[in-house]
Amino acid sequence: MTSGLFARDRHGDADAEPGLVDFAVNVRGGPPPFVADALAGRIGDLATYPSADDERRAVDTIAAAHGRAYDEVLLLSGAAEGFELLPRLEPRHAALIQPSFTEPEIALRAAGVPITDVILSDPWELDSAAVPEDADLVVLGNPTNPTSVLHPASAIERLRRPGRLVVVDEAFADITLDPRTGHPEPESVAHRSRPDLIVIRSVTKTFGLAGLRAGYLLATPEVIGRVTVGRRPWPLGTLALTALTECVGPTGRDHAHREAGRIAEDRAEMVAMLSAAGIEVCGEPRASFVLIRLPQALRLKQRLREKGFAVRSAANFVGLDDDHVRLAVRDVDRTRTLVDTITAIREEIAGCPQPSQR
Structure with a gap:
């Protein structure tokens, strides 16, 4: 079953550490x-x-x-x-x-x-x-x-x-x-x-x-x-x-129907922001999460953690690889902050390539 980020039994809750802004877990924020x-x-x-x-x-x-x-x-x-x-x-x-x-x-x-x-x-x-x-x-x-x-x-x-x-x-x-x-x-x-x-x-x-x-x-x-x-x-x-x-x-x-409407609106905003930032959105998302593809995604995931964000690597899903990341749909303000942070990290990575391994 492999280990670490590639283990089949790893779920998003492993990434949602206390104090991080949670984009890793596909659960809404508490019971109504x-x-x-x-x-x-x-x-x-x-x-x-x-x-x-x-x-x-x-x-x-x-x-x-x-x-x-x-x-x-x-x-x-x-x-x-x-x-x-x-x-x-x-x-x-x-x-x-x-x-x-x-x-x-x-x-x-x-x-x-x-x-x-x-x-x-x-x-x-x-x-x-x-x-x-x-x-x-x-x-x-x-x-x-x-x-x-x-x-x-x-x-x-x-x-x-x-x-x-x-x-x-x-x-x-x-x-x-x-x-x-x-x-x-x-x-x-x-x-x-x-x-x-x-x-x-x-x-x-x-x-x-x-x-x-x-x-x-x-x-x-x-x-x-x-x-x-x-x-x-x-x-x-x-x-x-x-x-x-x-x-x-x-x-x-009734609550679920209203929540579905809110999610659809927030998801559309998320997709628009990601696309505008040059981040590839995979497929046509219809649920409370969005799958993206990013080069060096594991490195970016760690940098996001250091900056206070939890995201879910999709490396342990059959048919995907370590360039895939799943993002839970959140409100527009939090999403904007995340996308801005991803953009800044990508610029950092581009200016400081990862050392080659021998």
């Missing part, structure tokens, strides 16, 4: 008041085990939000748990659409599942013909981390084959918008009940709850039955159940 109040109101209940009523409320809320049946919802201790459960499906050959989030690979390799990396090229258009026909498990992100590409739902449908399961990581789907209509989640397949389709989602990104671990999986009862054999009791705590109910309920969906 209605979520924080709901969580605070349950502190007194933590002496008791999570209740069946809390679980039912969370499942009912999620099922209603996506038009799914109650038994098509599985609550997760964070979306990452969903990837940990995939080996229980006993796939013979998994295909991972790359570049993408590294946790599915880690979980499947640990279980000894043979893997084919289906590496897409910028702008990372999904090509079903590139997936091996004998792959009985295909995993992709939509929108994909770290490229920020949003695949059409029709392209995801074309991945389906008899005897194959398609897993879609929609951890960032709730902050996507149709650029023409403004409608939320234009390419989500969470509402599509298919015997061969699994959707994994999280509420921790958009609602600033990464420290809580809360997500869910949508699939047929048969698939859910297979991945939950032997699962531990009380897999989610009371606060996680409460968060799911609040975040996926009507108030939470």
